[in-house]
Amino acid sequence: MSSAHAPVSNPFKQPKxxxxxxxxxxxxFMGIGLVDPILPALSTKLHATPSQVSLLFTSYxxxxxxxxLVTxxxxxxxxxxxxxxxxxxxIVVFAALAGTSGxxxxxxxxxxxxGLGNALFIATSLAxxxxSSSGGFAGAIILYETALGVGIAVGPLLGGVLGGISWRGPFYGVAVLMAIALIATITLVRPTPTPARKTGIAAPIKALRHRGLLILGLTALCYNWGFFTVLGYAPYPMELDExxxxxxxxxxxxxxxxxxxxxxxxxxxxFGIARTLYANLVLFSLDxxxxxxxxxxxxxxxxxxxxAGIFIxxxxxxxxxAVMTISPVERPIASASYGFIRFIGGGLAPFVAGELAEHFDSQHVPFYLGAAAVLLGALVLTTAHRQLGEAERAQAAEAAAAGPAAARREELEEEALAEDLGSAT
Known part of the structure; x- marks a missing residue:
């Protein structure tokens, strides 16, 4: 079965x-964009250069x-x-401390x-x-990326409002919101048993021996270089308020x-995984x-x-x-390996962008490098074309297998609802 005819599960029918x-x-994910509107303000009020302010992204x-690697x-x-x-x-503790900093x-x-708290949370939350998802693997990924998108969308808006009051506002805002998320996790997520088999500390590095995982990770490194160049440096040439x-x-x-x-x-x-990614990376590079x-x-x-939000x-x-499908190791290990490589690119890009702009006295140069990095990512990806095809076939097979199971779950839910209504009447 091709991916074009694979049944699509509803990603929004999930347990609490x-x-x-x-x-x-x-x-x-709000924490990523929350600080974006205050970058120029931090530069001005704390008498720091753009490259120094960009270290907020780099250290994180x-x-x-x-x-x-240790999650x-x-x-x-x-x-x-x-x-x-x-x-x-x-995250709650260090976000609050960042707000108190002078x-x-x-x-x-x-x-x-x-960033340490973020790593523990991100890798584990995806797993x-x-x-726990009842909407199939693809539905779970879509739900996760929806959370990412909503967080990134709302973060800058809230950051702009809080940053207009004080540059400290976004940091305190993250601390409060993450405290709410912490309470929700404690009360709604069921206790999980400790896995019978312990994961070795070197497991994520060893997983990179798999060609597909390594190539997709390197592609993501290049792509994230462009992504975080835009996210971390574009606020300066726009010259807008918070x-x-x-x-x-x-x-x-x-x-x-x-x-x-x-x-x-x-x-x-x-279009399939390969053609979608190739076209998307080239178009993002052009943007x-x-x-x-x-x-x-x-x-x-x-x-x-x-x-750029389209391509991201x-x-x-x-x-x-694709990463979760082609990896031969457990998905938490694959997530850690992939996250390790891609976040390296995202962390270095804003700092390098600031340094290049200061060295060449030009705000154009960082974006030229960002565009070149994303295009390089598309070229790197071509070396894993066979693995992308395997991922596409595996996803189609998984979706086909999940289709009847999802339909049966819906039937059981409808039967239970009918019984409840019958009892009520």
Whole structure:
């Protein structure tokens, strides 16, 4: 069966535990975009250069990347729910501490601790959603990417509102919201047993021996270089205030959410994994190139940033599904391996962008590099063409097998509802 004819499960018919973790994911991903509207304000009020401010992304994402390597080791010893709770608690503490900081160095340091909690939460949350989902594997990934898109969409808007009051506002906002997510996780997610088999600390690195996982990880590194160049450096040439930046990145995030949930599955069903990713990466590279060519034109940059949400949404969903499908190891280990490589690219890109802009005295150069990095990612991906085909066939087979089971679940739910109504009358 081809992917074009695979049945599609409803990703939004899920148990309470899945929704609790998805809600926490929304809040977690809000933390990415929440600080975006205040980057220029931090630069001005704390007397820091753009490259110094970009270290907020670098410390956060590089620590997230490295910590990804130990998430499986921790989770296999204390269980998935406890790992989620520890990760969320760390984010609450370090986000609040970042808000109390008096200088850019302190914020950068506390963002590193925030990144540790983020790694524990992100890698484990995806595994919990996939394991607990009643809508099939593809539905679980779509739900996870929906949470990412909604969080990214709402984050900048809230960050703009809170940042308009004080640059400390977004940090305190994350702390409060993550505390709510922590309570929801404690109360709604069932305790998970400690796995019978412990994960070795070197397991994520060993998993990269698999060609498909390694190539997709390297592709994601290149893609995230372009992604976080746009996210971390585009606020400077736009020269907008906190509220205006919040609106721009909210528009961007809305497109991320829409194309994660609706666009990506339809494009993949029509064109397949390989062609969808190739076209998406090339178009994203061209979008960043437009920003590079017209960096002095505020409207062009704003439009380029918002449109980028389309390509980010498609790439996130299709690539994540492909990684989880082709990996020969357990999905938590695959998630950690993939996250390690891709977040390295995301962490380094904003800092390098700031350094390049200062060295060449040009705001165009970072975006030229970002466009080239994404195009390189498309070229790297071609070396795993066979593995992408295998992933497509595996997803089609899994969707075909899940179809009858999903239909039977719906029949049982309808029968139970009918019985309840009969009892009530």
């Amino acid at each position: 535990a899945v929704w609790a973790v998805a809600f926490a994911c929304v809040i977690s 994402l590089v620590v997230t990347a490295v910590a990804m 499986g080791w921790v989770s296999s010893r204390i269980g998935a729910k406890r790992t989620l709770i520890v990760g969320l608690a760390l 200088g850019i160095g302190g914020i950068v340091g506390f963002r590193a601790g925030w 919990v959603i996939v394991a 509220h205006q930046l919040g609106l721009v990145f909210t528009g961007w995030g809305i497109l991320v959410a829409i194309f994660s949930v609706f666009g990506a599955p339809r494009l993949q069903a029509r 960043i190139l437009v920003i590079a060519l017209f960096t002095d034109n505020r409207i062009a940059v704003i439009c380029g940033v918002i449109v 949404g498609v790439n996130n969903t299709v690539t994540t599904q």
